[in-house]
Amino acid sequence: MTSRPPSIVWFREDLRLADNPALAAAVAAGGPVVCLFILETGIDGVRPLGGASKWWLDKSLQALAGSLAKAGGRLVLRNGHPKAVLFDLIGETGASSVFWNRRYGEAEKNADADIKSALKDAGVTAQSFNGRLLMEPWELKTGSGGYYRVFTPFWRALQAAYAPPAALEAPKRIECAQIENERLADWKLHPGAPDWSAGMSAAWTPGEAGAKARLLAFLEGPVNQYAEDRNRPDLDTSSSQLSPHLRFGEIGPAQIWRAVKAGVAAGRIDERPAHVFLSEIAWREFSHVLLSFNPQLAQKNYNPNFDRMPWRRDAAALTAWQRGETGYPVVDAGMRQLWQTGWMHNRVRMIAASFLTKHLLLPWQAGEDWFWDTLVDADPAINAASWQWTAGSGADAAPYFRVFNPMTQGNKFDETGGYVRRWCPELAKMPDKFLHAPFEAQESVRSKAGVTLGLSYPEPIVEHSAARQRALDAYKQTREEQGAA
DNA sequence: TTTTGAGTTGTTCGA
């Protein structure tokens, strides 16, 4: 009997065993499997993970190591430049092949291409797969051969073209080689003193099992309310909350797609909410297309007209926004939810982002940066595309005059007030009528609710209609200068 | 090549 050489599976943004094409290929190769995660250093242009993402990665790697151990395998941890790490490991183990699932950032793509060709030159098989998207960004093209720049046609084309491949089961047994390992704790991904992660631990279960449980719970019932409730931040089940799991690949979009379609086929899930929910998955895909063809999406205006936008610089206003002290309850509630749990309801993200870019007239990059650091689901494609969309500089741009009114939005989408009361408890006793605009209440109403503006809760840092007008003028002026230029 | 229809998420004002 001949023993086959080991294969290396390089885990990156695909921290799961089920439906993982790279892992399946390595197992199918027949020899021992070296399951590797690299804490990467030394690649130019790779953006370091934010704090919240590091926290998540730490827990997700623990979970992955646990499931591998259950299958008789082992997660190998190494840090360094991935090319050096891979060649070291090939030397140690005699591996003859390396498998991974693709990623789509510019620096990462270039690094992977370089590594692939170096491996091939060295006589090592290197094969990459799609484990992260429904379709590769370059697969869906418009009639004239370009990539889609508008969501709706993209979504139509995706529905017409996409059929999920057969699901890949998680390997039951993974034969693995014994090799030296680094300790995850030494990577210090978990925050040190102060440890700010208690709210996150309470809110999340990182890892493949947590992802699966979240999906099943959502498809069990809440999904049928999705079309009506998805804009309700006061309801815990109004969204799937799968975003961080998707971000780290603890679940893949194809698994979600299959599960939703199966639910519809079995009559458990209604067509309409299923369609609306999957369209959100498609937005994720669309963001990846945009990033793939616009590597600078997180830095540069997609629409160059916005290079003329007269953004302000105002460190105090930025800090107030970050801390949830703008004096506009729905904005502050969102920013505090973000700080405490690493996540914010999508509707509130739009309101908070609109407030930063329009009311405060601060550059969208400042908000993108903050979200990158504080969101557990911070995704290079989605975060950048969404911020640009809100600012108006993105693909499929919003009309410049769309400025969210934080009071109207609060009354409309947090109609019970449950969201603001939860995250801004100092306002809990304000009557519904003034909950989203405490500054409009009479002094006596506030004092009865125990609210003193400027003391227990901030005065509004800008006056809504003046700030709105300032933003409209700035946007209009930007366009006119463009026309005249 | 030209034309046509359409485009996630809103607000305000005045009748």
Added chain:
DNA sequence: GTCGAACAACTCAAA
């Protein structure tokens, strides 16, 4: 309170 109009013009996708 409700409703329609105005707030712009441009780019994209496809026929």
